Amino acid sequence: MRRLLGWYLRVSLILRIVACFLAGSAIGGALWYLSSTTGQPIAQDLMPYVSPFGTVFVHMLKMIVVPVIFFSLVVGASSLPIGKFGRVGAKVMIWYLSCSVLAAIVGVSLALLIRPGTGADLEAWRAMADALGGQVEDLAGEAETGGNALTQVVMNLFKNPFEALAAGNFLPIIVFSILFGLAIRVSIEAGHDTEAARRLTALEDLMAAGRDAMFKLVDWILEYSPVGVLALSIMNFGLYGPAIVGPYVRVTLGVVAGILFMVVVVYSLLLRVIARENPLGVFRRIQEAMIMAFITRSSAATLPVSIRTATEELKVRDELASFSLPLGATINMDGVCVHLPMFAVLAASMFGVPITATSLILMVITTVLASIGAGGVPGGSLMLLFIILGTMGLSSEQVAVIVALALGINPILDMFETMNNVTGDLVCTYVVARREGLVGNDTDSRS
Numbered sequence: 001m002r003r004l005l006g007w008y009l010r011v012s013l014i015l016r017i018v019a020c021f022l023a024g025s026a027i028g029g030a031l032w033y034l035s036s037t038t039g040q041p042i043a044q045d046l047m048p049y050v051s052p053f054g055t056v057f058v059h060m061l062k063m064i065v066v067p068v069i070f071f072s073l074v075v076g077a078s079s080l081p082i083g084k085f086g087r088v089g090a091k092v093m094i095w096y097l098s099c100s101v102l103a104a105i106v107g108v109s110l111a112l113l114i115r116p117g118t119g120a121d122l123e124a125w126r127a128m129a130d131a132l133g134g135q136v137e138d139l140a141g142e143a144e145t146g147g148n149a150l151t152q153v154v155m156n157l158f159k160n161p162f163e164a165l166a167a168g169n170f171l172p173i174i175v176f177s178i179l180f181g182l183a184i185r186v187s188i189e190a191g192h193d194t195e196a197a198r199r200l201t202a203l204e205d206l207m208a209a210g211r212d213a214m215f216k217l218v219d220w221i222l223e224y225s226p227v228g229v230l231a232l233s234i235m236n237f238g239l240y241g242p243a244i245v246g247p248y249v250r251v252t253l254g255v256v257a258g259i260l261f262m263v264v265v266v267y268s269l270l271l272r273v274i275a276r277e278n279p280l281g282v283f284r285r286i287q288e289a290m291i292m293a294f295i296t297r298s299s300a301a302t303l304p305v306s307i308r309t310a311t312e313e314l315k316v317r318d319e320l321a322s323f324s325l326p327l328g329a330t331i332n333m334d335g336v337c338v339h340l341p342m343f344a345v346l347a348a349s350m351f352g353v354p355i356t357a358t359s360l361i362l363m364v365i366t367t368v369l370a371s372i373g374a375g376g377v378p379g380g381s382l383m384l385l386f387i388i389l390g391t392m393g394l395s396s397e398q399v400a401v402i403v404a405l406a407l408g409i410n411p412i413l414d415m416f417e418t419m420n421n422v423t424g425d426l427v428c429t430y431v432v433a434r435r436e437g438l439v440g441n442d443t444d445s446r447s
Contacts, residue, residue: 009223016226017291024233031238043238050234057228058296060221064214066165068304069326070177071211076323077181078204082189085182088436092324095428096332100371103262103337103420104364110258110338111345112355116250174330178323181207211322218304229295251342255413258338259420267427275434285313286426293422297414299329302422314430317438321429328425333371335417335424340367340388347402353392366391 008016031043077085164172188200268279275282283290289309293302303326310321344363348355366388389399433439 013222013225013288017229017288017295020226020230021233021291021295024230025237028234028237031234035238047235047238050231050238052231054228054231054235057221057224057232058298058301060224060228064217064221064304066173067210068214068218068307069173069300069329070165071207071214072307072322073174073177073326074181074184074207075204075211076319076321076326077178078184078188078207079181079319079322082182082185085185088320088432088438089323091432091435092320092327092428095432096328096424097368099262099266099334099424099428100332100337100368101364102266103258103334103424104341104367106258106261106266107255107338107341107367108345108360108364110254110261111342114250114254114342115349116254116342116346174327177326215304215308218308222305225292232295251346252412254342255339256416258342259335259416262334262338262420263423267423270427270431275431277430277434282314282427282430283423285309286423288313289422289426290419294415294419297418299333299418299421299425302418303329306422306426310426310429314426314433315439316429316433317440320433320436320438324429324432325425328428329421331371332425332428333421335420336371337367338420339413339417340371340385343385343402344388344392347389347392347394347398350402351394351398353394359392362391363388 028043031046034040035042035044158175159172161172161176164176184200184204188197188204190197263283271277271279271282286309289302289306292305293299296302306325306329307321310316310325311318341363344367345355347353385399385402389402394402430439
């Protein structure tokens with residue numbers, strides 16, 4: 001047994017994850033096929049015994065997300081000199097915003113090209129909306145009260161930090177952590193009180209020690225990740241199977257095509273032209289984070305892996321990675337920006353809403369702003385549909401039909417969407433690091 005365990009641990013973590021994903025997909029697909037052919041809920045009956053292993057994995061990742069965000073952002077904001085922080089921070093924000101706008105344009109363009117609502121069986125989808133009515137109403141309630149409305153975004157930036165930490169409310173945590181780190185750096189650079197500067201430097205070291213301890217927890221959790229991936233894959237494919245894609249091929253292919261365009265074309269051009277790097281080499285180095293995002297469907301849960309990938313594989317300086325990636329996990333949602341316009345154009349096609357140049361511009365702007373509130377959690381984009389569809393003047397019944405459709409295929413789309421989000425975070429961070437000279441083999445403080 002010890003020899004077998006030793007062999008298992010010597011195998012690359014990526015290979016273990018991929019093997020477990022493929023095995024889980026095959027097992028889940030077989031269970032789904034048996035359930036559909038025999039008429040017995042075989043897959044559903046087995047899920048209570050399988051799902052805890054996957055749920056525990058996601059919960060372990062989420063357990064460390066909030067402290068990782070807090071410690072990483074404080075260390076990142078306090079490590080960069082104030083003059084450099086402003087320039088680097090502005091570049092990170094500009095790249096994130098630019099990619100989000102471009103992703104929304106890609107999503108709108110593909111949706112207009114594909115026209116996913118053309119020839120749709122409206123009555124069948126209305127029947128599905130009635131069947132999923134309870135879930136749609138729950139999502140509508142969260143969209144109204146959960147702080148995702150555009151008018152709530154600014155209000156949510158400034159809240160009790162301890163309440164935000166306990167609730168896992170990412171935007172207030174980000175704002176407080178950055179301000180706290182900046183306060184440390186400004187006080188140290190002021191240099192009026194030597195004793196105070198010494199204490200603040202010790203506090204900065206304490207924050208860095210806390211971050212390093214969290215990264216060690218990440219290493220432990222990742223050793224369990226193949227088991228979690230196996231369970232999650234069995235759950236996804238066992239419960240849904242290919243039936244989740246079949247009825248909605250246009251929507252699914254449209255979203256996946258947009259996401260692949262962002263990764264293969266947009267990010268590759270950024271890496272080749274701006275960073276002067278071979279895109280394939282970069283993608284090979286960040287594949288662990290991409291796979292983890294695909295499986296967990298959560299940018300926030302993947303954040304510890306993203307930071308480790310940036311510092312160890314891309315050699316990005318800790319101070320930049322610790323600032324840029326937690327920020328990107330919350331506000332940079334390129335996959336969401338591809339996803340939402342597809343359903344907006346679908347709604348317009350189904351319900352005869354005229355699409356004008358003005359409405360398309362408004363759709364792009366609204367999509368980018370709404371994506372900031374997605375929160376980096378599984379299925380977060382579903383609640384944003386209420387914002388996007390609300391700007392189109394649809395009735396509540398019409399919105400319910402579209403959201404019900406999104407509910408039906410969201411588990412598949414969310415995998416690609418989250419992978420896009422995390423890839424965008426890492427690429428933008430690496431581009432800024434290359435331009436600012438914040439990449440080097442001697443910068444990994446955790447080796």
